[in-house]
Amino acid sequence: MDKMNIKVNENNVSVKPNKANSIEAFYDNTAILMTGATGFVGKGILEKLMRVCPSIAAIYVLIRPKDQTIQQRLKELIDNPIYDNIRVKHPSVLSRIHPVQGDVSLPDLGLSPADRIMLVKNVNIVFHVAAAVRFNNPLNVAVNTNTKGTARIMELCTELKHLISVVYISTAYSNANMLEIEEKVYTTSFKPSSVINMCETGDQKSIDLLEDEILKIYPNTYTFSKNLAEQVISNNTDSFPVAIVRPSVIGASLKEPCPGWVDNIFGLTSIFMLIGKGTTRAMLVKRSKRLDLVPVDYVVDMIICAAWHVTLHRNDEVKVYNSTSNAHPIRWNQMKDIIVQCSREMPMNNVMWYPFCRLVPNQYGYNVVDIFLHILPAFFMDIFLKLSGRKPMIMKTSKFFNQVVRAVKFFGQHEWTFHQDNVTNMIQKVKLLKDRDTVKLDLCDMDWKKYIRTYMTGIEKFILKEDSKSIDAAQRRLLFLYWVHQITQVFGVVVLLVIMLYVVY
Numbered sequence: 001m002d003k004m005n006i007k008v009n010e011n012n013v014s015v016k017p018n019k020a021n022s023i024e025a026f027y028d029n030t031a032i033l034m035t036g037a038t039g040f041v042g043k044g045i046l047e048k049l050m051r052v053c054p055s056i057a058a059i060y061v062l063i064r065p066k067d068q069t070i071q072q073r074l075k076e077l078i079d080n081p082i083y084d085n086i087r088v089k090h091p092s093v094l095s096r097i098h099p100v101q102g103d104v105s106l107p108d109l110g111l112s113p114a115d116r117i118m119l120v121k122n123v124n125i126v127f128h129v130a131a132a133v134r135f136n137n138p139l140n141v142a143v144n145t146n147t148k149g150t151a152r153i154m155e156l157c158t159e160l161k162h163l164i165s166v167v168y169i170s171t172a173y174s175n176a177n178m179l180e181i182e183e184k185v186y187t188t189s190f191k192p193s194s195v196i197n198m199c200e201t202g203d204q205k206s207i208d209l210l211e212d213e214i215l216k217i218y219p220n221t222y223t224f225s226k227n228l229a230e231q232v233i234s235n236n237t238d239s240f241p242v243a244i245v246r247p248s249v250i251g252a253s254l255k256e257p258c259p260g261w262v263d264n265i266f267g268l269t270s271i272f273m274l275i276g277k278g279t280t281r282a283m284l285v286k287r288s289k290r291l292d293l294v295p296v297d298y299v300v301d302m303i304i305c306a307a308w309h310v311t312l313h314r315n316d317e318v319k320v321y322n323s324t325s326n327a328h329p330i331r332w333n334q335m336k337d338i339i340v341q342c343s344r345e346m347p348m349n350n351v352m353w354y355p356f357c358r359l360v361p362n363q364y365g366y367n368v369v370d371i372f373l374h375i376l377p378a379f380f381m382d383i384f385l386k387l388s389g390r391k392p393m394i395m396k397t398s399k400f401f402n403q404v405v406r407a408v409k410f411f412g413q414h415e416w417t418f419h420q421d422n423v424t425n426m427i428q429k430v431k432l433l434k435d436r437d438t439v440k441l442d443l444c445d446m447d448w449k450k451y452i453r454t455y456m457t458g459i460e461k462f463i464l465k466e467d468s469k470s471i472d473a474a475q476r477r478l479l480f481l482y483w484v485h486q487i488t489q490v491f492g493v494v495v496l497l498v499i500m501l502y503v504v505y
C-alpha cells in the first residue's frame with residue numbers, strides 16, 4: 001500500500017501534498033547530494049535539475065580530484081556548453097552547486113569530517129550515479145567502487161538528518177544471467193558481504209578464482225558488482241525511501257539539453273562512430289535480437305521523477321524502475337541499416353572507407369570476417385598512410401574496436417524482457433502533475449530512424465567536433481571511396497576464383 005511520507009528539514013522542506021503537485025515543487029528549496037556529476041548521466045541530471053527546478057537550495061557534487069583540484073573540475077563541468085541555457089535563464093542556480101571532495105572507493109567516501117557534518121545537516125535527496133563503468137575491471141576494483149562504494153553511500157544516508165529519498169543508478173543488466181527481469185532486487189548465491197570481504201582481505205589468487213566462478217554466470221565484473229550493490233541497497237531501506245533506476249544502454253539525447261548530445265565514446269557511441277567513419281565493417285551480433293537503447297534525456301527524466309515517485313508513493317520495499325526500451329524495440333539489423341544509410345547520406349569528414357557493415361552471429365565467423373574486413377584493410381591502409389607521410393592509426397583503431405566487440409558480445413547475442421510495472425505506475429501519476437510536459441517517460445512514439453540520425457549528427461558535433469564540415473567535399477570523397485569499394489570487391493572475387501581454380505586443377 002502506498003503511504004505518504006511527511007518530513008520537515010533544516011531548509012523547511014516538507015513533503016506535503018503541495019510537494020506532490022509538481023516536480024518543481026518537490027525539489028523546491030531542497031539540498032541535493034550527487035555522485036558521478038562529471039559523467040555523462042550526471043551532467044544530464046545536473047542540467048535538467050537546474051533548468052526545471054531552479055529553486056533548488058543547493059546541489060553538493062561529490063568529486064574526486066584528478067589532475068585538477070575539485071574546484072577546477074567543477075569549473076570545467078559548469079563551463080560545459082550544455083549549461084549555456086542555464087547561464088542565461090537561471091544564472092544564480094549555478095552558484096548553488098558546491099563541490100565536495102570525495103571518492104566512493106575510499107573509506108568514509110574520502111570525505112573530510114567537516115564536509116560530512118555539513119552533508120549530514122543539510123542534504124535531503126541523494127542521487128548516487130558514480131560507478132566504475134569499465135566492463136572488465138578486476139573484480140576487487142569493480143566491487144570496491146560499485147558495491148562497497150554504494151554501501152558507503154548508504155551508510156552516509158543513514159546519518160543524514162533530513163533525508164527525503166535516495167535514487168541509485170544501477171543497470172538493466174545487473175541480472176544479465178536471467179532473460180526476464182522484473183522490477184525487484186534479486187538475490188544471488190554470492191552474498192555481497194562475503195564478496196566485499198574476500199575482495200578486501202583475500203589474497204590475489206583467491207580473488208582470481210572467485211572472479212572465474214562469477215564470470216561463469218555473469219558477463220562481466222561490472223554488471224556483477226552492480227547486482228551486489230542493488231542487494232546492499234535493498235538490505236538498507238527501512239528508514240527512508242529508495243529507488244533503483246536501471247537503464248539499459250544509454251545513448252545520445254533525443255531532445256534535451258539539445259538533440260544528439262553525447263559526452264563520451266563508450267560502447268555503442270564508438271560503434272556508431274566507427275561504422276560512420278567506414279573503419280568498422282562487421283559486428284558480432286545476432287541480427288534479429290533486440291538492442292535495448294535508451295536516450296539519455298529519457299533516463300534523466302526517469303531518475304528525477306523516481307525521487308518524487310518513491311517519496312510520495314512509498315511502500316515497504318525498494319522501488320525498482322527498469323528504464324528500458326524493450327516495449328518499443330529496435331533490432332540490431334534495423335539499427336545497422338539505419339546507421340549505414342545515414343553514413344552514406346550525410347557522410348562524416350575524412351571517412352576511411354565506403355560505410356557498410358555485416359552482422360556476424362558467432363565468434364568463429366567473426367574471426368574470419370575480422371581478418372578480411374578489418375585487419376588486412378587496416379594493415380594496407382596504415383602502409384598507405386605511412387608512405388604518404390601521415391601517422392598510421394587504422395590498426396590501432398581496429399584493436400580498440402575489437403575490445404569494444406569483446407565487451408558488447410554478450411549483449412548482442414541475447415535479448416531481455418524487462419517488466420515495467422513501476423515505470424507505468426509512475427507515468428500514470430506524473431500525468432496528473434502540473435509540469436508533466438517537462439518530462440518524457442514514455443518511448444511509445446519513438447521514431448528510431450529519426451533518433452539514430454540525430455545520434456549520428458550528435459557524434460559529429462560533440463565527439464568529432466565536425467561543426468564546419470564541407471558537405472560537398474565529404475560527398476566527393478564518399479563517391480571516390482564507393483568506386484574504390486566496388487573495384488576492391490570485384491578484385492577480391494577474382495582473386496578468390498583464381499585461388500579456387502588453382503586448388504581444383
Ligand SMILES: NC(=O)c1ccc[n+]([C@@H]2O[C@H](COP(=O)([O-])OP(=O)(O)OC[C@H]3O[C@@H](n4cnc5c(N)ncnc54)[C@H](OP(=O)(O)O)[C@@H]3O)[C@@H](O)[C@H]2O)c1
Pocket residue numbers: 035036037038039040041042062063064066102103104105106128129130131132133145169170171172226246247248249250251264267
Ligand atoms: N552509460 C550507460 O550506457 C549506462 C547504462 C546503464 C547504467 N549506467 C549507469 O549510469 C551511471 C552513470 O554512468 P555514465 O555513463 O554517466 O558513466 P561515466 O560517464 O563514466 O561517469 C562515471 C561517473 O562516476 C564517477 N566516478 C567513478 N569512480 C568514482 C569514484 N571512485 N569516486 C567518485 N566518483 C567516481 C566519475 O567521476 P570522474 O569524472 O572522477 O571519473 C564520473 O563522474 C553509472 O552508475 C552506470 O553504471 C550507465
